[in-house]
Amino acid sequence: MWSYVPSGLIIYSYIVPIPNTKEHSSKALTFDDLRGIAISPIIAKVFEHSILERFQLLFSTSRNQFRFKKGVSCNHAVCLTRSTIDNIIYMAAALPISVPLI
Numbered sequence: 001m002w003s004y005v006p007s008g009l010i011i012y013s014y015i016v017p018i019p020n021t022k023e024h025s026s027k028a029l030t031f032d033d034l035r036g037i038a039i040s041p042i043i044a045k046v047f048e049h050s051i052l053e054r055f056q057l058l059f060s061t062s063r064n065q066f067r068f069k070k071g072v073s074c075n076h077a078v079c080l081t082r083s084t085i086d087n088i089i090y091m092a093a094a095l096p097i098s099v100p101l102i
Helices: 042-058 074-094
Strands: 014-019 034-039
Touching: none
Parallel strands: none
Antiparallel strands: 014 034
């Protein structure tokens, strides 16, 4: 599949560091005390929302995606992981183990 994005639609965001702690005035900041937010031009946001609104039914995501998906959270991922581990343990316990006799 071949795609092309016109150079006029390539829009860059600015990353701005924001203090992550409430006590940032009482100590020196380190990289661990900062989080970044992206500041995008408004035209990029309008374009993104108009495309998503019109073509959302055509976009598909994996069943294994748990982030940035409406109605799904980290709790679903934890539950699925736990269920998978339990199934593996159950299947392993049901397997016959043969020990070669010498």
